[in-house]
Structures are given as C-alpha cells and as structure tokens.
Amino acid sequence: xxxxxxxxxxxxxxxxxxxxxxxxxxxxxxxxxxxxxxxxxxxxxxxxxxxxxxxxxxxxxxxxxxxxxxxxxxxxxxxx
Numbered sequence: 001x002x003x004x005x006x007x008x009x010x011x012x013x014x015x016x017x018x019x020x021x022x023x024x025x026x027x028x029x030x031x032x033x034x035x036x037x038x039x040x041x042x043x044x045x046x047x048x049x050x051x052x053x054x055x056x057x058x059x060x061x062x063x064x065x066x067x068x069x070x071x072x073x074x075x076x077x078x079x080x
Contacts, residue, residue, distance in 0.1 A: 004060050004066055006056065007053050007056050007057075008073055015074060021074045022075065024071075024074055025072075028068075028074075035062070039057075039061035040058075042055075042058035043055075
C-alpha cells in the first residue's frame, strides 16, 4: 500500500464536503512547478506541527506523477 495514497480518500471527502475538490484539482495541475516548494514548506513546518498527514501531503507534492494522479482522483477520473 502506498502511504501517500492512504489519505487520499479522507482528503477528497473533506474537499468535496466543502466543494473545493475541483478548484484544488485545478490548482494542483496549474501549480505543478511550485509544488516542490510547497512540500519544502511543509517539511520546514514539521518541527512545529508533526503530523503523518502533513508528511504524506509533502510527499505527494514532491512527486509530480502522484500530484497529477491525486488531481485526477479529485475530479473523479480514477478509482482508489
């Protein structure tokens, strides 16, 4: 099992509940060159907020392929 994908369902449900899934998917696709910076910011803040979900989010943002797959997952194009 992929530890990064373990949280996808929970994240997607939360984003859908607040109707943010489409805008989040669009942002992840458009901001692809900046996601590595976002990941580094999360790692930097992990000294203050150590959390398995934050670490998984940082790993997701570091991996361009996984970021695109999560965006597709949010749009409903992929299953788990």
